[in-house]
Amino acid sequence: xxxxxxxxxxxxxxxxxxxxxxxxxxxxASNYFPWYKQELGKGPQLIIDIRSNVGxxxxxxxxxxxxxxxxxxxxxxxxxxxEDSAVYFCAASKGATSGTYKYIFGTGTRLKVLA
Amino acid sequence: GAxxxxxxxxxxxxxxxxxxxxxxxxxGHTALYWYRQSLGxxxxxxxxxxxxxxxxxxxxxSDRFSAxxxxxxxxxxxxxxxxxEDSAVYLCASSNPxxxxxxxxxxxxxxxxx
Numbered sequence: 001x002x003x004x005x006x007x008x009x010x011x012x013x014x015x016x017x018x019x020x021x022x023x024x025x026x027x028x029a030s031n032y033f034p035w036y037k038q039e040l041g042k043g044p045q046l047i048i049d050i051r052s053n054v055g056x057x058x059x060x061x062x063x064x065x066x067x068x069x070x071x072x073x074x075x076x077x078x079x080x081x082x083e084d085s086a087v088y089f090c091a092a093s094k095g096a097t098s099g100t101y102k103y104i105f106g107t108g109t110r111l112k113v114l115a
Numbered sequence: 116g117a118x119x120x121x122x123x124x125x126x127x128x129x130x131x132x133x134x135x136x137x138x139x140x141x142x143g144h145t146a147l148y149w150y151r152q153s154l155g156x157x158x159x160x161x162x163x164x165x166x167x168x169x170x171x172x173x174x175x176x177s178d179r180f181s182a183x184x185x186x187x188x189x190x191x192x193x194x195x196x197x198x199x200e201d202s203a204v205y206l207c208a209s210s211n212p213x214x215x216x217x218x219x220x221x222x223x224x225x226x227x228x229x
Contacts, residue, residue, distance in 0.1 A: 006157075032215075034217050034218075036220075041222070042222050043119070043206055043208075043220035043221050043222045043223055044158070044206070044220045045220070046217045046218075046219070049217055089157060089158065091158075095215065099170055099171070100163050100170060100171035100173075101146060101148075101163060101210065101215075101218075102148065102160040102163050102171060102174070103148075103150075103158070103160065103218065104160070105150075105157040105158040105159075106157055107156060107157040108155075108156075108157050
C-alpha cells in the first residue's frame with residue numbers, strides 16, 4: 001500500500017547549523033509533496049511544497065528537493081533558529097490521478113535547535 | 116475567522132458513549148478532510164469530502180465512524196460506542212480549489228476516552 005517513510009525521528013542541531021530531514025515514498029504516482037511544521041497543541045502548518053515537475057524549491061531559509069527516480073524528497077533548513085524547534089511532517093499525494101486528494105504522511109521528525 | 120475552526124478543542128468521555136466533532140472549513144474551500152493523529156504519531160487519513168459528497172472514505176477505521184458535510188461547509192465526524200483506542204487528536208483540513216492547493220489544518224480536537 002501507500003507509504004511514506006521519514007528519517008530521522010529526532011534531530012538536534014546547534015543554532016545556526018543546517019538541518020536535513022528525508023522522506024521516501026512508495027507510490028510512483030505521487031505528484032505533490034508538502035511539508036508541515038507542527039508546534040505543541042497546534043495543527044500542522046504548511047511551510048513549503050513541491051510538485052513532481054520540479055526538482056528543487058527554495059523559500060528563504062527553507063528548501064525542498066525531489067528525486068522522482070529514487071522516490072526521495074528532503075527538507076533543508078539553513079541557519080536554524082530556536083523558533084524552528086517543532087515536529088516536521090512530510091507528505092505525499094497523488095492528486096487528481098487517484099480521484100482523491102488525501103495526503104499520506106510520514107511519522108514526523110522532532111527538531112530541536114539548541115541555543 | 117480566517118482559518119479552519121474545530122470544536123470542541125478537548126473532549127473527555129466514557130467508553131461506550133457517542134461523540135460528535137465539528138469542523139468549520141475556510142470559507143469557499145470545497146474540499147474537506149479528516150485525519151487522526153495518535154500520540155506521537157503521524158497523521159492518518161480518515162475521509163475526504165468534495166462539496167457534500169465523500170469520494171474517499173477509505174480511512175474510516177470501522178463502522179462506528181461516520182462523517183457528513185452539509186451546505187458544502189460544516190462537517191461533523193461522529194464516533195459511536197467509543198473505545199479507548201479512539202483516543203487521539205482529530206484534525207480537519209480544507210483546501211481550494213478541489214485539492215490542487217495545499218490543505219490548511221485546524222488545531223484539532225483532542226479526544227480522550229476513559
